[in-house]
Amino acid sequence: MxxxxxxxxxxxxxxxxxxxxxxxxxxxxxxxxxxxxxxxxxxxxxxxxxxxxxxxxxxxxxxxxxxxxxxxxxxxxxxxxxxxxxxxxxxxxxxxxxxxxxxxxxxxxxxxxxxxxxxxxFYTGTRLLVKAASPVKSITDLKGKTVVSTVGTTNFQVLRKVNAERNIGFELLGAKDHAESALMVQQGRAEAFGMDDILLYGLRASSQNPAELAVVGDALQVEPYxxxxxxxxxxxxxxxxxxxxxxxxxxxxxxxxxxxxxxxxxxxxxxxxxxxxxxxxxxxxxxxxxxxx
Missing domain, CATH: 3.40.190.10 (Periplasmic binding protein-like II)
Structure with missing residues (x-):
């Protein structure tokens, strides 16, 4: 037994x-x-x-x-x-x-x-995807605005840390994946999507109208993939x-x-x-x- x-x-x-x-x-x-x-x-x-x-x-x-x-x-x-x-x-x-x-x-x-x-x-850094006509050109332009990033990424953590340390005052939302994050910017539900710059270039290139989107801001940090x-x-x-x-x-x-x-x-x-x-x-x-x- x-x-x-x-x-x-x-x-x-x-x-x-x-x-x-x-x-x-x-x-x-x-x-x-x-x-x-x-x-x-x-x-x-x-x-x-x-x-x-x-x-x-x-x-x-x-x-x-x-x-x-x-x-x-x-x-x-x-x-x-x-x-x-x-x-x-x-x-x-x-x-x-x-x-x-x-x-x-x-x-x-x-x-x-x-x-x-x-x-x-690969090596990349966190930057911002915005609408091309947006006044947002850097992280400091996000005061009082809504920002999205993908849940479970280092970028989400970096944005939360930078927001607190610099007292910028933006609202940070989480999306389930990169496609949903980009869609929130396109639909006006978020002013910016913070993510690795190379992924933002890829999402911009694959969108229906790439000219309507822009990747802006200095890299917040450089990290390896x-x-x-x-x-x-x-x-x-x-x-x-x-x-x-x-x-x-x-x-x-x-x-x-x-x-x-x-x-x-x-x-x-x-x-x-x-x-x-x-x-x-x-x-x-x-x-x-x-x-x-």
Missing amino acids: RTWAIACCLVGLPLTLAAQTEATLDKVKRNGSISVAYRESSIPFSYLGGDAKPTGFGWEICSKIVDRVRASTGRDLKVVTQAVTSQNRIPLLQNGTIDIECGSTTNNSDRARQVAFAVNY AIMIRKDDPAFKKLVDDTLAALMQSGEFEALYKKWFQSPIPPKGINLNAPMSQELRDNLKALSDKPAT
């Missing part, structure tokens, strides 16, 4: 514990599949294209990581795609629902206590880091950057015209996974 009880309890172990005790490469080899997470509106990192399938800069890099996982495990793995949001991406990674997240997640010290990050592959994986899994982190290092050292990473940031991209063929930052150029050599403070 006692043996049966122990077996029963093991079967009933929460998925979180299972994810913590089994290495990712062992898990995907056993299952014959890998679960890859994407964002629905994080242009151009990962988003839904015209065919309603994930696409983007981060998504394409993750596809190359999956190819290396296939070679490592010796299995023709099935790729299971999973949409995630700013709020659920970390819990879904921790509990084993997803194995890797390919989006626009900031690598910071707080998150590094919960998950692991690969080599940083990185692909997110489970914590305490050195073999999988090495595989992901090695894949990124090979792309960066061969020049293929720069080619992908030009494809997604300096060329027409789907679904509307608009060019973001975003040059590579000096921070990112430096990291093509440094290969650092250092988090933002």
